[in-house]
Amino acid sequence: MDKCNCNNNLNSAQCGKSEFKNDNINNSLNYKPLDKFQDSKTILNSSTYESPYNIYICGVGGQGIIKTSIVIGEAAISGENGVVMSEIHGMAQRGGVVSTELKIGNSKSSIIEEGKSDLLLAFEPLEAVRAAPKANKNTAIIFNTSSIMPFNISASENPYPELSDIIENLESKSNHVFALDAEKIAKKAGHILSLNMVMLGATTAVKGFPIKKELILDSMRNNLPEKSIPINMKAFEEGFEFVKSNID
Numbered sequence: 022m023d024k025c026n027c028n029n030n031l032n033s034a035q036c037g038k039s040e041f042k043n044d045n046i047n048n049s050l051n052y053k054p055l056d057k058f059q060d061s062k063t064i065l066n067s068s069t070y071e072s073p074y075n076i077y078i079c080g081v082g083g084q085g086i087i088k089t090s091i092v093i094g095e096a097a098i099s100g101e102n103g104v105v106m107s108e109i110h111g112m113a114q115r116g117g118v119v120s121t122e123l124k125i126g127n128s129k130s131s132i133i134e135e136g137k138s139d140l141l142l143a144f145e146p147l148e149a150v151r152a153a154p155k156a157n158k159n160t161a162i163i164f165n166t167s168s169i170m171p172f173n174i175s176a177s178e179n180p181y182p183e184l185s186d187i188i189e190n191l192e193s194k195s196n197h198v199f200a201l202d203a204e205k206i207a208k209k210a211g212h213i214l215s216l217n218m219v220m221l222g223a224t225t226a227v228k229g230f231p232i233k234k235e236l237i238l239d240s241m242r243n244n245l246p247e248k249s250i251p252i253n254m255k256a257f258e259e260g261f262e263f264v265k266s267n268i269d
Contacts, residue, residue: 073103073126074231075133076224077155080144081169082119085217088244089142090121092221096232096240097125107131118148125231141195142224144203144217145169146187153194161197161227163264165220167204199223199264206259215249215256222260228268234261 076093080086087108097104105128108121122131135154141162143149149164156162166184184200191198201223207216218241224230225237238254245253 073124073128074140074229075138076123076125076140076142077120077133077138077152078123078142078144079118079120079148079152080165081148082117084119084144085214086119086121086144089217089221090123092237092240092244093224093232094123095244096236097123099236099239100232102231103127105129105131118151120148120152139229140224140227142220144220146184147182150182150187150190153191156191156194158194158196160195161199161229162191162195163199163201163220163223163227164191165203165216166200167202167216197227199227199267201260201263203260206263207256210256210259211252212249215253218245218253218256219260222257222262223264224260225257226261226264226268 078086078090090106090108094104094106102125104123104125106121106123109119122133124131124133133155136157138155138157138160141149141152141156141160141164143152143162143164146164146166146168149162153162168181168184170181188198188200201219203216203219203223204213206219207213210219221237221241225232225234238257241253241257242250
C-alpha cells in the first residue's frame with residue numbers, strides 16, 4: 022500500500038505499522054477482475070478514449086464501494102467503452118479497507134500508478150489521505166467528511182486528525198478537492214445507506230468524467246433494489262448538485 026507524505030498527526034495515524042503491516046489485512050488481500058467485466062475486453066479496441074480515464078475508489082467495508090464501482094463499470098460498457106476493474110478487500114466485513122481501481126478506455130491492466138488517477142473517490146477521510154499518492158494536481162478528489170474510526174487508531178494513543186489537516190493535505194496534492202458530508206446528505210435523502218449514491222452523483226458532476234449522466238442513472242436502475250430507487254436517485258442528485266455548484 023502507498024505511504025502518504027503527511028504532517029505528524031497524519032503520519033502517526035495513517036502510516037503506522039499497525040495500518041500498513043497488519044498481518045490480518047495483508048493476508049486477506051484479494052485482487053481479481055470482476056467477472057461481469059470480462060466481456061468488456063471485446064470492446065477495448067473500439068473505446069472512444071485513447072488514454073484510459075483512471076478512477077480510484079476507497080473507503081471501508083459496508084459503505085457500498087463495490088456496488089458503486091459496478092454501477093460505473095456497467096454504465097461505461099453501455100456507452101461502448103472498455104473497462105478493466107479490480108477490487109481489494111481488507112477485512113471488509115469488520116470495517117477494513119476496501120478499494121477498487123477502474124480504467125475506462127484502452128487498458129489491459131487495472132492498476133493505477135502513483136500520480137496517474139484522474140479521479141479519486143474516497144468514502145472516508147483517512148482513506149482519502151492514504152490514497153493521495155495516486156493523485157496529481159489535475160486529479161479530482163472527492164471525499165466524504167464523515168469519519169469512521171479505524172480500529173488501530175481507537176486502540177492507540179494517536180488521535181484522529183482534524184478535518185482541516187486532512188483537507189490541507191489533500192489540497193497540497195490536487196487543485197480540485199471536493200469535501201462533502203455524504204452521510205448527512207444521505208440521511209436527508211431518506212436513508213444513510215444511500216451514501217454511496219451521493220458519492221456517485223458527486224463523481225458524475227466532475228468536469229471530464231467520461232460517462233454520461235443518463236447512462237449512470239440507467240445502470241443504477243439495473244443494479245439497485247427497485248424499492249430503493251427513489252431514495253437513491255434523490256441522493257444521487259444531491260451529490261451531483263453539490264459538486265456542480267462548487268466547480269470553479
